[in-house]
Amino acid sequence: SQQGEEDPQALSIQEGENATMNCSYKTSINNLQWYRQNSGRGLVHLILIRSNEREKHSGRLRVTLDTSKKSSSLLITASRAADTASYFCATDNQAGTALIFGKGTTLSVSS
């Protein structure tokens, strides 16, 4: 069954604004990952946060993890048109042998 659920399903913002998307999951995890998918392309790994970490940064990306609430958020600061894409959170399946993806958040950044 699906592990992650992103929220919102769709988000439209202007260039320069910040974009926040959330992910909730059901079972305990070892880590949580975020991926980006541009239209018609494969997924690109953005960031991995381990269960013992609360916050992680990578460039304009900031990811938080709250294991007590089983949730994570991805913040993209100073959004650009090139950030337009779908964003997915992913967690390991129970055996740790594959990723389970959420349904994704579609982000549109207009100039």
Add this chain to the structure above:
Amino acid sequence: DTAVSQTPKYLVTQMGNDKSIKCEQNLGHDTMYWYKQDSKKFLKIMFSYNNKELIINETVPNRFSPKSPDKAHLNLHINSLELGDSAVYFCASSQETRRREQYFGPGTRLTVT
């Protein structure tokens, strides 16, 4: 230098046909995967291969079979194609299976008519 490549990019075929999708990675990874993405963008794992061994196989019809001639390749064979097989299929690879990021190919859009 493409890390994970798939061929073909587009595949249009009729119901009942048999088709294959090829995947190659040049990252030296030891685990490869096949995912299916439906029209609502939902991604689901189909198979993964580690050192030529199938280590997971989700509830996928046995019409689908992965074939790994070597560590750098994982091909997907589909027999007796059905309309519901229409989707985008992604190959991915990672170094080890647990707790590691995966690298995805560009996808193969399969349309069954």
